[in-house]
Amino acid sequence: FVSASHVVLPEFREYERTSTVALNAYVGPLMARYLSRLEQSLPRQTTVRIMQSNGGTISAATAGREAARTLLSGPAAGVVGAAYVAEASGFRRVISFDMGGTSTDVxxxxxxxxxxxxxxxxxxxxxxxxxxxxxxxxGGGSIAWFDAGGALRVGPVSAGADPGPAAYGRGGSEPTVSDANVVLGRLVPDAFLGGTMRLDAERARLAVGKIAERLGSSAELAALGIVQIANANMEAAIRVISVERGYDPRDFTLVAFGGAGPLHACELAERLRIPRVLVPTTPGVLSALGMLATDIVKDYARTVMLRPGGPLDQIEPAFGELEERARVELGAEGIAPDAMRLDRFLDLRYVGQSYELTVPFQGDVAGTVAAFHRAHERRYGYADSEEPVEVVNVRLRAIGSIPKPMLERRPEPAPWQPEPSGERPVIFGRAGAPIACAAALYERARLGPGAVIAGPAIVTQYDTTTVLPPGWTARVDAIGNLIAERAAPEREWSDAR
Incomplete structure (x- = not known):
């Protein structure tokens, strides 16, 4: 197996280039052998597509040669799936929130x-x-613990799936986020995995009790603290990809998926003042839908290092060479010319900077430089139109459109209120204090288009549990997505007590 840097990453910066090609050489042989065996085991007419970290797919042969392009393919598929279902519901500005058992990806x-x-x-x-x-x-399996200074921490160490949280009854004894949710009543023991696996509430309480004993508090208060710390960690992650990138989270919808995402989404949105939460119909397997909804995508780049005032006529020939290569490679993937789309970009920076911003090519350098100034202002809070700008790399994104699954859209009737299947005591936090509420229970499969429910409520389904705190309402739209929005504040809390 040969991994050549001029093929994997034809850009300057030797350390990053060496690191990238070394990662490719490390995983490449294993990936190539596995994919070769996979293709040989399938019928000859079967086409295998492999998810990439960039949100597109490539052929198995390409993935075997350039395996480093797949290292973050799982989380990337979730993001594509979130964008796909959100756009079907009319939302194009969203934050994807994928919370599983060990980690959260935003x-x-x-x-x-x-x-x-x-x-x-x-x-x-x-x-x-x-x-x-x-x-x-x-994640749901993140373990709560005390650091050397006596502060309560949550994660990053996880109980995983085996032995898993104490509530699984598989030998785990450490207190986890899932155990805390059981103690708070937010996870329904008899409804976990559609009722096929019963959670042990007593084991969860014993595990969380270790934290409570150290804090000198009740198990409920300790559980609330565990959940709030986990929420704070995830809130910080969302701020990194929104506020620190120049975006206001209040302008977005939070798409919650993964097995644990809908458990925490509404409280997290409330902390960030995100007005709306979208829970897809099958949040536990949204990444699989994302893989089906993505196109074939190939990225190309070349370093040019063109200073201002220098000969900029090298840009068009560089794009031309990359486009010729892209058309050939997309054609080899079975993409017809009319299904190809080629998008041009430039990596620009102010002279003297050590980092660049990638900006869509506007057809001429002057227009692209103006777009760079605007992007720099949004990302870093300042821009200087008098400062000279240099072109570092030319980039090309080649997209081959392929058929995508159609989401079933049913007629949406007038709003209607479904009957809950029951209710249970659930504990929420208000100003740091636990508040017990009687939460209505609903089964997701029984909530058809037009259904409207009000918090406090818990919606159970096979692959997740959605928690609707007091002050929130939710409706089911025409494709089955659950859209939760926060209502007016104080009255809802007083009504829920």
Whole structure:
């Protein structure tokens, strides 16, 4: 197996280039052998597509040669899925919130998922194009613990799926976020995994009781603290990809998925003043839908290092060479010419800077430089139109459109209120104090289009649980997505007591 840097990453910056090609050489042989065996085991007419970190797919042969392009493919598929279902419901500006058992992945989608070339795998830089995804060690299995100073922490260490949280009854004894949600009444023991796996509430209480004993508090108050710390960690992650990138989260919709995302989404949105939460019909497998909804995408780049006032006539020939290569490679993937789209970009920076911003090419350098100034202002809070700008790289994104699954859209009747299947006591936090509420229970499968429910409520389904706190209402739209919005504040809390 040969991994050549001029093929994997034909850009300057030797350390990042070396790190990227080394990562490719590390995973490439294993990936190539696996994909080769997979293709041989399938019928000859079967086409295998592999998800990439950039939100697109490539052929198995390409993935075997350039395996580093797939290192963050799972989270990337979730982001694509979030964008797909949100757009079907009429929302193009969304923040994807994927919370599983070990970690949480968040990403911002402003019409399209945001991209970056400044990724890392552990401590190692990887300069290949990828979706701008920020990950924190906060999941349902994240363990609560005390640091050397006696402060309560949550994660990044996780109980995983085996033994898992104490409530799983598989030998786990450490207090986790899931155990805290059981103690608070937010996870319904008899409804977990559609009733096929019963949670052990007593084991969860014993595990959380260790934290409560150290704090000198009740198990409920300790559980509330665990959940609030986990929420704070995830809130910080969302601020990284929104506020620190120049975006106001109040202008976006939070798309919650993964097994644990809908449990925490409304409280998280409230902390960030995000007005709306969207829970897809199948949040536990949204990444799989994302893989089906993505196009074939290939990224190309070339370093040109053109100073202002210098010969800029090299840009068009560089684009031309990349476009010729892209058409050939997309054609080899079975894409017809009329299904190809080629998007041009430039990496620009002020002279003397050590970092660049990628800006869509506007057809001429002057227009692209003006767009760079605007992007720099939004990202870093300042811009200087008098400062000279240099072109570092030319980039090309080649997209081959392929058929996508159609989401079933049913007629949406007038709003109607479904009957709850029951109710249970659930604990929420208000000004740091636990408040017990009687929450209505609903089964997601029984909530058809037009259904409207009010919090406090819990919606159960096979692959997740959605928690609707007091002050929130939710409706089911024509494609089955659950759209939750916050109502007016204080009266709802007083009514819920």
């Amino acid at each position: 990403s911002l989608i402003d019409g399209a998922p945001t991209q970056t070339t400044e990724g890392k795998i552990g401590p190692y830089p990887m300069r290949l194009p990828m979706l701008d995804i920020h990950t924190v060690g906060a």
